[in-house]
Every structure is written in structure tokens, then in C-alpha cells.
Amino acid sequence: MPSLEKFKIDLKSLPEGETVMERDLGDDFFASIDAPDVRSGQLHSTLTIHRRDNLFELLVDTAGTVTVPCDVCLDDMDQPIETHDRLTAQLGDTGSEDDDVVTVSEEEGILDVAWFVYESIALSIPLRHVHAPGKCNPAMMNVLKEHSAARSGDEDGEKAVDSRWAALKDLKITN
Known part of the structure; x- marks a missing residue:
């Protein structure tokens, strides 16, 4: 060395x-x-x-x-x-x-x-460092898309909601 x-x-x-x-x-x-x-x-x-x-x-x-x-x-x-x-x-x-x-x-x-x-x-290295748009590893980007919470919505145009938040919608607090 x-x-x-x-x-x-x-x-x-x-x-x-x-x-x-x-x-x-x-x-x-x-x-x-x-x-x-x-x-x-x-x-x-x-x-x-x-x-x-x-x-x-x-x-x-x-x-x-x-x-x-x-x-x-x-x-x-x-x-x-x-x-x-x-x-x-x-x-x-x-x-x-x-x-x-x-x-x-x-x-x-x-x-x-x-x-x-x-x-x-x-x-001097920025806190966030990312490739220029389109330069990231395509295989990794596909895996990220596949596991994204945004795909949990219905195909009929309903806004995508993470399933963990959807379960909380049923809980109601009453006084």
C-alpha cells in the first residue's frame, strides 16, 4: 500500500x-x-x-x-x-x-x-447523489417499480394507495 x-x-x-x-x-x-x-x-x-x-x-x-x-x-x-x-x-x-x-x-x-x-x-460530497435521468441501472429500476406502493391501486382509475394505509382507513376514533 x-x-x-x-x-x-x-x-x-x-x-x-x-x-x-x-x-x-x-x-x-x-x-x-x-x-x-x-x-x-x-x-x-x-x-x-x-x-x-x-x-x-x-x-x-x-x-x-x-x-x-x-x-x-x-x-x-x-x-x-x-x-x-x-x-x-x-x-x-x-x-x-x-x-x-x-x-x-x-x-x-x-x-x-x-x-x-x-x-x-x-x-464536499452532496448528501444526495443520483445518476442523471435515464442513467440508473435498468434492472434495478424495474425491481424498484415492481415493489413500489403506487401499483396497489385498481385499474379503473382509483388513486393508488399503499395497502398499509388502506387498512388504517377502517379504524375510526369516536369521542
Whole structure:
């Protein structure tokens, strides 16, 4: 399994000013990070690091596609992704993660941004992802139609009603 070493940034060795790093993210990245939500994809990430003394502002721009299951037919589909995120880090006595600033031990000086990049990608995936109309798996769409509650109506034009609701119609509450 490929290493995530290229996502470890030696903050102490960075020069003052701006440093730009380019990273390609493929299936090996998602396998290495043991990603729970995304298993594959092809993305390109640009890390722009602005250093001022012991304060570092990281801008992470990532674009490409990830493969996720369609919510309707469950077949894999490509989901376009574009993210723009920011992380602030500083060198300090002890390592810690605050909501605003990540403090990296000055002794070590290494910031691992692999999980930050992954979270940025995972959070940009829409809650609902479906194929374009007509692109879902036809076999699965037929099964869904067959098991749909809409087919429980009569052929003479009566509005279709789920049989579970029809049984409740006979119950009446009286005061």
C-alpha cells in the first residue's frame, strides 16, 4: 500500500513567504488513508502555504471526481468534487488541535495534512447523489417499480394507495 509520506509537511524547513505543493490523489490515497466514505477517485490537490514566523496558513484546493454509490440504483457513479479549504497551524511547545489553530510540536515540526485533505473531499460530497435521468441501472429500476406502493391501486382509475394505509382507513376514533 502506498505511503502517505508526501502529505507530511516539515513546517520548520519551509521558507518565509509562500510555498506551493501539488498532489495527485488516486485510489491508492483512499486505500492508504482507509477512507470510510470514499473508496476511489481521481483528484488533484494544490496546497499553498503562507509562512509568517511560526504561523502557517494552508490553503487547500482540490478538484476532480470520486466514485460513490447512486442513492437510487446503488451502482457506482462519478461525483465531481471541488473544494477550497483553509487550515492555520503554528509551532509551539506541545501538539494540539484547537478549532481555529493546530499547534505542532516545535521539536517535531511535522504536520500531516492527509486526513485534512480527505475530510475536505468527503464533506464536499452532496448528501444526495443520483445518476442523471435515464442513467440508473435498468434492472434495478424495474425491481424498484415492481415493489413500489403506487401499483396497489385498481385499474379503473382509483388513486393508488399503499395497502398499509388502506387498512388504517377502517379504524375510526369516536369521542
